[in-house]
Amino acid sequence: MFDSFKRYISNKAKLTNQELDKIQSLSIEKKFRKKQYLLQAGDICKHHTFIVKGCMRLYRISNKGVEHVIRFAIEEWWMGDKESLNTGQPSRSNIDALEDSEVLMWTKENHQILLDEIPAFNVFSERVQARSLASSYNRIYTTISLSAEEKYHDFIQTYPNIFNRVPLHMIASYLGVSRETLSRIRNQFTSK
Amino acid sequence: MFDSFKRYISNKAKLTNQELDKIQSLSIEKKFRKKQYLLQAGDICKHHTFIVKGCMRLYRISNKGVEHVIRFAIEEWWMGDKESLNTGQPSRSNIDALEDSEVLMWTKENHQILLDEIPAFNVFSERVQARSLASSYNRIYTTISLSAEEKYHDFIQTYPNIFNRVPLHMIASYLGVSRETLSRIRNQFTSK
DNA sequence: CGATTCTTTGAAAACAGTCAATCTGTGTGG
DNA sequence: CCACACAGATTGACTGTTTTCAAAGAATCG
Numbered sequence: 001m002f003d004s005f006k007r008y009i010s011n012k013a014k015l016t017n018q019e020l021d022k023i024q025s026l027s028i029e030k031k032f033r034k035k036q037y038l039l040q041a042g043d044i045c046k047h048h049t050f051i052v053k054g055c056m057r058l059y060r061i062s063n064k065g066v067e068h069v070i071r072f073a074i075e076e077w078w079m080g081d082k083e084s085l086n087t088g089q090p091s092r093s094n095i096d097a098l099e100d101s102e103v104l105m106w107t108k109e110n111h112q113i114l115l116d117e118i119p120a121f122n123v124f125s126e127r128v129q130a131r132s133l134a135s136s137y138n139r140i141y142t143t144i145s146l147s148a149e150e151k152y153h154d155f156i157q158t159y160p161n162i163f164n165r166v167p168l169h170m171i172a173s174y175l176g177v178s179r180e181t182l183s184r185i186r187n188q189f190t191s192k
Numbered sequence: 193m194f195d196s197f198k199r200y201i202s203n204k205a206k207l208t209n210q211e212l213d214k215i216q217s218l219s220i221e222k223k224f225r226k227k228q229y230l231l232q233a234g235d236i237c238k239h240h241t242f243i244v245k246g247c248m249r250l251y252r253i254s255n256k257g258v259e260h261v262i263r264f265a266i267e268e269w270w271m272g273d274k275e276s277l278n279t280g281q282p283s284r285s286n287i288d289a290l291e292d293s294e295v296l297m298w299t300k301e302n303h304q305i306l307l308d309e310i311p312a313f314n315v316f317s318e319r320v321q322a323r324s325l326a327s328s329y330n331r332i333y334t335t336i337s338l339s340a341e342e343k344y345h346d347f348i349q350t351y352p353n354i355f356n357r358v359p360l361h362m363i364a365s366y367l368g369v370s371r372e373t374l375s376r377i378r379n380q381f382t383s384k
Numbered sequence: 385c386g387a388t389t390c391t392t393t394g395a396a397a398a399c400a401g402t403c404a405a406t407c408t409g410t411g412t413g414g
Numbered sequence: 415c416c417a418c419a420c421a422g423a424t425t426g427a428c429t430g431t432t433t434t435c436a437a438a439g440a441a442t443c444g
Binding site (some may be wrong): 259359360361372375376379 | 421422424425
Binding site (some may be wrong): 130136 | 274333
């Protein structure tokens with residue numbers, strides 16, 4: 001399982017074998033079955049998680065009891081609640097597996113050790129974080145500027161590998177649109 | 193002008209006088225008049241900017257020619273297009289001053305020097321970045337989960353110091369709602 | 385096969401956007 | 415100091431989009 005990660009990170013950061021060994025030695029391999037929670041609201045998020053295989057979602061539940069997907073993640077993406085991880089406060093979000101998944105995890109403390117001891121890993125991590133901030137701004141922009149139909153098309157263009165793996169009602173939730181509306185949008189589109 | 197920054201950062205990071213001097217020596221003091229651009233779409237963002245006084249907004253213009261505010265920033269907030277700063281690519285966003293403003297700026301390179309040479313500054317910066325990621329997730333959540341009216345109330349609760357300083361139509365733009373709708377929501381509310 | 389889970393459809397109601405006109409306050413130049 | 419222009423806010427009428435509710439139809443999984 002670590003080999004996948006090795007291949008991934010070797011493209012992004014120049015690491016010696018020793019450094020890779022160190023990263024591996026602090027990692028935890030885990031499997032999650034479909035529907036299994038990686039994090040529940042109220043829990044304190046303790047790990048940085050890298051998805052080797054599978055698909056997950058991070059979502060919150062509103063006070064009306066409705067689920068709202070904040071983001072999806074698939075192979076070679078990072079997952080976790082950065083806020084809870086950072087503050088040590090209970091998370092407001094849930095994370096669960098949408099498919100049987102394999103992940104690598106590092107505790108906050110061990111992750112910090114890697115950041116401190118391996119400069120290239122630090123640079124790499126900052127780049128990951130910068131990119132996730134950029135993509136969240138893009139998401140904000142599309143969410144406030146596009147119509148439901150445009151959002152849907154933007155989504156399948158931006159995440160072609162996700163839209164065909166997750167149920168439509170979750171995409172609707174992600175886009176902030178009712179599932180009925182999204183179903184109609186999609187059918188109206190295919191009939192053209 | 194640097195004194196304000198000194199007071200701000202001294203609360204958040206333990207820095208020696210030498211370190212503060214170093215930070216100051218690499219800083220640029222600038223003033224922006226109301227309506228003046230700090231960054232225009234197409235420019236490459238070269239600086240990290242700290243707002244000492246005033247109010248700014250970061251926004252994009254859609255292909256229909258409509259402005260969409262991605263975020264506001266006031267005293268003691270950081271501003272800049274992290275994406276462009278990081279990638280060196282032209283920015284898709286604009287930043288301008290909503291009030292006469294005073295800022296401190298550091299070039300990307302000088303900022304990096306500070307991160308490398310001053311561990312406490314590095315830790316501090318990471319915390320800032322983590323917080324901005326967290327707040328952007330919160331924004332995504334409220335944007336997809338709340339109605340226009342709820343969004344407005346959430347906004348004035350979350351940013352009481354901003355809503356009374358910026359024009360209503362910009363708040364509408366920020367919330368992804370037409371200004372007429374927001375105007376109606378607000379009046380309906382005050383008449384209760 | 386039976387039970388979930390997911391998607392689709394219809395009809396009504398709620399909601400938000402658009403267009404156009406008016407109103408308000410602010411600041412600028414003569 | 416006034417008149418004017420301008421940016422911003424409001425209002426009404428209308429249109430269009432999206433939600434909601436309810437029911438039924440696929441698809442998937444054990």
